Amino acid sequence: MTDVATPQTPDTTEGSESNGGPLDFLKRVWDRIDTTNALVLPALALASALIIGIFVIALSDIDRIQDGDWGGIVTTIIDAYRALFEGAFFSLKGFNETLVATTPLLLAGLAVAITFRAGMFNIGGTGQMLMGGLFSVWVGFTMSGPGILQVPLAVLAGMVGGMLWGIIPGFLKARAGVHEVISTIMLNFIASSFVLWVLKTNAFRREGRQDPISKLVDDEGRLPRLFGFLGRPELRAHTGFLIAICAAIFFWWLLERTTLGFEIRAQGANPHAARYAGMKPGFLIIVTFAMAGGFAGLAGATEVIGTQGRATQTFAGGIGFDAIAVALLGRSTPVGTVLAALLFGALQSGGQKMQVETGVPVDLVLILRALIVLFIAAPQLMKFVWRVKAEGATAGPSFGGWGE
Structure with a gap:
């Protein structure tokens, strides 16, 4: 019996795609774009x-x-x-002002983004910023010594102040089931009133002033200017921007390279499955809010010892709420949050x-x-x-x- 070769029909699929022209190629690429990507949806928005x-x-x-x-x-x-x-x-001055505005937005945006990734909503960025700034400015005007010691201590104090304030809504949610939206909103009001009271005390209020404004931070306690070597005082960008970038890198490392970060993401994706897998939701809630408060506290610290040099009741402005938009635009990812903060600062x-x-x-x-x-x-x-x-x-x- 003679084998008869069956004619093979040439596969022209790939060839037909290549003959469609550049417009068809671009259309195929566009059709394959996944809008869950952290950059596509914000770009369209x-x-x-x-x-x-x-x-x-x-x-x-x-x-x-x-x-x-x-x-x-x-x-x-x-x-x-x-x-x-x-x-x-x-322009150099305009770019400096962009960096000045970006710094607290990025840090506060990370404070919102980390709770988003854990399936929670942190509206308490303003209060956490205020407490962080209060702690930081106290170190700034009470300490005397070389800046290489004073500045890190002031930054650390701001982070600790924000963390302590952030732990409160985390504890209330983990132990008493208090929804974080309610607790963080109320804590914003409490922080604002507390800061107002503290700034009126003799320990904080600037000499010769009756309005609630703190003493000035010593020059040695201020964050160094990024472009100070140019000798132009109007260039206000400071090393707080570098702190914010380092915080974003830490945010990425935490979520993508640590067990704790995996558990935070698992808690956000499915808290019931995370609990079934042996994770401790109460612990994760408290730790997440503590880190969120730390990020926001750093934002407050960079404002008072970097940009303004003193604390007032309103130094946080609307940054805490703008941070929600930054985290949403950045899809709660490290790179996306950096780009969103830079856009809003611009x-x-x-x-x-x-x-x-x-x-x-x-x-x-x-x-x-x-x-x-x-x-x-x-x-x-x-x-x-x-x-x-x-x-x-x-x-x-x-x-x-x-x-x-």
């Missing part, structure tokens, strides 16, 4: 916010709209975005130049930040608008229910 910002800028110039000066409106839009990014990155720094040069209100920055967070919280909307195909994309961190 940022792009969407900037596009909507175009219409906001246009509507802010009512006179030109009434005159039908569409060319002038386009010029205003281009100039506004140009000034926004030039003021943030393309918007804050560049917004000033945008207003001065173009007259566009700096409130546009607040609108952009709000839109970014809104779009981050709606990944399905982003996939629909941008026609991105992905399976298994989620809205971000999930949180336990009340009393869990």
